[in-house]
Amino acid sequence: MPTSTDHLLVVLKLVGETCNINCHYCYERRKPYDRSQYLKPEAVERFLVACGDRPLAIQLHGGEPLLMKRPRMAELLRLCRAYPGRTHMAIQTNGTLLDDEWFDFFDREWPGIEIGVSLDGDEKGNVHRVDFHDRPTYPRVVAALELAASRGRPVGIIVVVTRRVLGRAAAVLDRIAGFPAVRAVKLAPCFDYNVLTKDYRTPNRRSLKILNPDGQGMPGWATSPMEYARFTMEAFDHWRDRGLFHQFTVEPFVSVIRSVAGQANGYEAFSYRKAPFVVTLYPDGRVGTTDEIDLPLSALGRLDDLDTIDDLLDFSGNPQLRDRFRILLDKCTGCSHEATCRGGMLSERMPYEGTPYEEEYCAARRLLIDHVAAGLPRPSPALSPS
Amino acid sequence: VSDDNLDFDAFVEAVQEEQLEDDLVHEAAHSAAVSTRRWRDYSDKVAGTADRSV
Numbered sequence: 001m002p003t004s005t006d007h008l009l010v011v012l013k014l015v016g017e018t019c020n021i022n023c024h025y026c027y028e029r030r031k032p033y034d035r036s037q038y039l040k041p042e043a044v045e046r047f048l049v050a051c052g053d054r055p056l057a058i059q060l061h062g063g064e065p066l067l068m069k070r071p072r073m074a075e076l077l078r079l080c081r082a083y084p085g086r087t088h089m090a091i092q093t094n095g096t097l098l099d100d101e102w103f104d105f106f107d108r109e110w111p112g113i114e115i116g117v118s119l120d121g122d123e124k125g126n127v128h129r130v131d132f133h134d135r136p137t138y139p140r141v142v143a144a145l146e147l148a149a150s151r152g153r154p155v156g157i158i159v160v161v162t163r164r165v166l167g168r169a170a171a172v173l174d175r176i177a178g179f180p181a182v183r184a185v186k187l188a189p190c191f192d193y194n195v196l197t198k199d200y201r202t203p204n205r206r207s208l209k210i211l212n213p214d215g216q217g218m219p220g221w222a223t224s225p226m227e228y229a230r231f232t233m234e235a236f237d238h239w240r241d242r243g244l245f246h247q248f249t250v251e252p253f254v255s256v257i258r259s260v261a262g263q264a265n266g267y268e269a270f271s272y273r274k275a276p277f278v279v280t281l282y283p284d285g286r287v288g289t290t291d292e293i294d295l296p297l298s299a300l301g302r303l304d305d306l307d308t309i310d311d312l313l314d315f316s317g318n319p320q321l322r323d324r325f326r327i328l329l330d331k332c333t334g335c336s337h338e339a340t341c342r343g344g345m346l347s348e349r350m351p352y353e354g355t356p357y358e359e360e361y362c363a364a365r366r367l368l369i370d371h372v373a374a375g376l377p378r379p380s381p382a383l384s385p386s
Numbered sequence: 387v388s389d390d391n392l393d394f395d396a397f398v399e400a401v402q403e404e405q406l407e408d409d410l411v412h413e414a415a416h417s418a419a420v421s422t423r424r425w426r427d428y429s430d431k432v433a434g435t436a437d438r439s440v
Contacts (some may be wrong), residue, residue, distance in 0.1 A: 091418060119419070154426075245428075278412075
């Protein structure tokens with residue numbers, strides 16, 4: 001649990017689940033939202049006051065955060081600039097709206113902002129990232145990445161590892177290597193299990209129904225932990241052997257490389273700082289822990305009742321969730337890989353509790369860690385401690 | 387031993403030597419926006435290693 005001086009990851013849901021595209025696997029669009037809203041400046045101001053002056057890593061998120069009007073976002077950023085503690089600012093966007101005007105805006109309002117773009121590798125891998133008519137978003141994201149390169153703006157990308165990329169890790173990384181702006185890649189697992197797709201009246205609701213007919217088991221886009229591990233092991237070999245590390249970092253490899261050396265990590269999946277260090281602010285005033293866990297399961301309280309963020313961080317508003325986290329982490333005791341794995345992602349482990357995938361999740365992580373560790377340079381015998 | 391192998395050794399060393407304890411790096415699974423500056427640090431280190439080996 002965080003202390004009163006620990007830094008937090010703050011996820012600001014600028015526009016809630018509102019998005020200009022309709023990706024099949026979107027977890028935000030599965031959450032209960034009453035209506036479309038945007039995050040008001042008064043709410044952000046109140047939230048920041050409650051945070052005191054502890055350091056904050058702020059993540060602008062959605063839905064699609066670039067759907068917020070620029071003057072509104074400028075107001076939010078002004079409030080963040082006035083925060084008395086240290087801050088790091090980042091935004092995660094689907095990239096389809098990222099144009100010169102937005103780059104100019106960020107250059108002006110927060111030049112150091114880190115930009116993450118969602119792109120599932122190559123065109124074939126990106127087929128679940130579609131608009132409301134199931135039309136591909138790939139060409140628009142490619143255009144945004146080319147624009148970023150032309151402006152000398154480095155970006156990170158998330159590759160959600162769905163079934164569409166399995167067995168094609170080399171091709172996926174080679175395609176990404178064709179984008180000079182990309183300096184960081186995250187191979188994000190897609191372990192959806194027993195997830196219920198909301199029945200929005202969108203033109204592509206039929207394909208969503210085919211991919212996830214009844215919300216039982218694994219939907220048509222998801223992979224098992226072992227499939228993900230095999231993909232990432234293949235990706236690691238290619239990234240190392242083809243010298244792609246010259247061009248971009250890849251998670252989870254950087255984290256594993258650090259874990260085996262006993263170093264701290266920023267990526268939650270290989271860090272001791274987990275969900276309790278993440279606070280999400282929703283437009284309607286709900287405050288939750290990591291947004292990767294569904295609501296109301298992840299709810300911690302409401303902004304209206306908040307004097308200090310410490311009131312939420314002890315999970316007094318959701319002791320059941322705190323207990324589930326503890327039970328999960330207690331299961332790691334005695335594991336051969338506890339010091340390197342560090343418990344994985346709690347949001348990924350929770351849906352697997354009591355299913356055969358619970359053990360597979362751990363076995364897959366052990367396999368991946370061992371594979372990466374075996375592919376690292378060995379210390380010279382002369383330099384090794386005797 | 388190829389140059390790429392030597393570079394990878396230097397890359398791994400840069401990654402493992404980076405001190406994060408006082409940093410604001412915290413990445414959720416759904417974010418890729420935090421690490422680009424870290425790449426530059428690693429890249430500079432690898433380039434520096436290559437320069438020294440000349």
